[in-house]
Amino acid sequence: MTGNAARVQAVQNITNRRPMPAKQPESLSSLWASDVFTLSKMKESLPKEVFKSVKKTIEASEELDVSIADVVALAMKDWAMSKGALYYAHVFYPLTNATAEKHDGFISVQSDGSVISEFSGKVLVQGEPDGSSFPNGGIRSTFEARGYTAWDVTSPAFIMTTDNGATLCIPTVFVSWTGEALDKKTPLLRANAAMNKAAQRVLSLLGHTNIAPVNSSCGAEQEYFLVDANFVNNRPDLLLAGRTLFGAPAAKGQQFDDHYFGAIPERIQVYMQDVEEQLYRLGIPAKTRHNEVAPGQFEIAPFFESANVATDHQQLLMTVLRNTAKKHGLVCLLHEKPFKGINGSGKHVNWSVGNATQGNLLDPGNTPHSNTQFLLFCGAVIRGVHKYGPLLRAAIATASNDHRLGANEAPPAIMSVYLGTQLDNVFEQISNGKITGSLNAGVMNLGINTLPTFNKDAGDRNRTSPFAFTGNRFEFRAVGSGQSVAGPLVTMNTMLADSLNWMADRMESKLAQGGDRDSVILNTLKEIIDKHGAVVFSGNGYSAEWHKMAVEERGLANLKTAADALPVLKQPHIEELFNKLGVLSPVELASRFEIYAEQYVLAIEVEAKLVVSMAKTGIYPAAVKYLSDLSSTISGLKSNDIELGNEPLTRITKLLTAMMEKLDKLVDAIAQHDFSTIEEHLQFCAKTIRPLMDEVRHYADALEGEIADELWPYPTYQEMLFIK
């Protein structure tokens, strides 16, 4: 390539870059959770009674005994200081998908001017950050700034180490002075509690006693892109919006399927190992890594953990991915669609529920037809997705995720459930009123003597389903890569709680009327599948036939954009759902709508402004310069009787004029501010601003294919995706 000066420099920098040496890996046992104040560290450092009390809160969800806080705080501080920490931070999770932290020193100045270190139980348990700069969706005005953070004992404290030192981090919830949740953790803890309560009811009806607390688990598969920082620094769109707003496709994309599961490039592998080492220190069980479908795209998946801890760990994982990339001269893009024309990134949220006494409640075993416990929990999920599909859609509604859903690379915006052949068949039997048996998956015989035969899974996989059963869990596959997993988990646990309560009510009243347990269970399941079976779909979710059938025959919603989906949060039955189960009060829910709607509008506004500035200050000048060079060359040649023809001049001028016309329209649209409702503003962003941005891009990308490469101002797709 020739490229302009900045691009040439970027490529040179990368070519001459000395690789970060791979570190000599430490042993897993010395790395594992070394920066976490784990239960075993507490056991070593706390008096027996205190340890027992903390353990009960963590493991049996018993109320925290605040009187022990001073002792725990002291042990925590001593441990943190032994690891070099001079500061502590209450870490919390505001409604922005980000993580927030306020640092305070352990230092305490004495009257004689000397200093000691101090960390009391009071400051461990409760913090008071000025919360006024965090979105609160109208819960309070800015002058009412008080917000509280409160220690979440169930998520372990840890040390975050950067080149600038170590900080003791304490996971907390974040609430307003009036007690409303301003964060993503509080509703998650509440939804989990509601699900536990409802699950206990159903398990009791099955005859179980002494049932351990039921918890939800989450294993999240994180996709991401890595691009060399030299390129990103020359792309205002990647810097500020996290995605490219311009860029013609490279001649090669992902069509050869040669990247997926391919050999991991050396520079990337060194990066991944660095990430994994830090994750291990933080007690995050990174387990799987591989190349993803698109060039420059990768995936990391930790082993699953309890939903609350997994959610905190997911936030940390995103931070570690980003920070480590910087160290390696890369930028980690967690945007759902950084590059047009190749796959975007998602985050599959694997979710199940279970406890210590009954195990995984979504494990069907080998003969699901006779596993009533499984069938009831699975049935409850089916009912939940059918009843609250639009809510699930709303829980993943962001400006960035809109680019993926329904683009034949990620599940459609229609929420359906994939069960697989074996379970489809069992539920069909239930619907027919008689359960006879489970289809056998059989063995896979490869016909080669030296290779073992193995048992096949009872169901295939379906990449096109947004909500797929995968053997012993459901996988919510439509979640965005940059999102916190808290929202989806809150939604899944809440819809499950609602279904389990409905089930328990139903069964209790039928049993009270003298029904026998087996037929009461069968009838309840039959009612579910007859009423809600429309949500079960095993075919191709990408196909046009499904989109038509889902909406017209099955009555499922197809909420294509976040602008369509977010208003679901305002529906009365959704308000009732969250309120009844104590997950979100009406005020808290309304604030979520306001905040997510505002974020949608702001994200699109930032992008639109970038489109205007990049087109005006980068692309237009490049095109004009090329036109001017070309026309003088053509005239010069003409005076020597060489006829080159004006055709390229005409073609480029046409494209440029068309781009500027669209740009004027976009500028006018951005200036529009009088909307009577938020909903109207959302629709304007989705239906007017976004399409205008696409139209500007259409002409700009065509110009990229016409103008001399040395004049093109921005790193190209070829450079960003293929040079590392």
Ligand code: ADP
């Ligand atoms: P795949 O790409 O085949 O879907 P991965 O191995 O990449 O699978 O990721 C699957 C994720 O699901 C992992 O995080 C795994 O720990 C998690 N998982 C496995 N069992 C459960 C379960 N019962 N509940 C929640 N998550 C689970």
Ligand code: MG
């Ligand atoms: Mg998966």
